[in-house]
Amino acid sequence: xxxxxxxxxxxxxxxxxxxxxxxxxxxxxxxxxxxxxxxxxxxxxxxxxxxxxxxxxxxxxxxxxxxxxxxxxxxxxxxxx
Numbered sequence: 001x002x003x004x005x006x007x008x009x010x011x012x013x014x015x016x017x018x019x020x021x022x023x024x025x026x027x028x029x030x031x032x033x034x035x036x037x038x039x040x041x042x043x044x045x046x047x048x049x050x051x052x053x054x055x056x057x058x059x060x061x062x063x064x065x066x067x068x069x070x071x072x073x074x075x076x077x078x079x080x081x
Contacts, residue, residue, distance in 0.1 A: 004028055018052050030061050
């Protein structure tokens with residue numbers, strides 16, 4: 001397995017308008033249990049009107065991490081509707 005971090009792009013906020021993204025290097029551990037995260041894959045976030053290309057991952061532990069939780073874990077201010 002590669003290192004303990006991954007660089008991923010996620011929506012910068014819930015209503016990203018199809019362009020507001022963050023590229024982050026994250027400790028590659030589940031926020032809920034500390035287990036390893038699954039490998040990132042290309043996906044699309046839909047904010048209700050526009051799509052944004054970003055990364056997703058499926059944790060082997062089964063915990064789902066919302067993008068809002070990931071942003072909060074790195075201290076980014078978010079404007080969630």
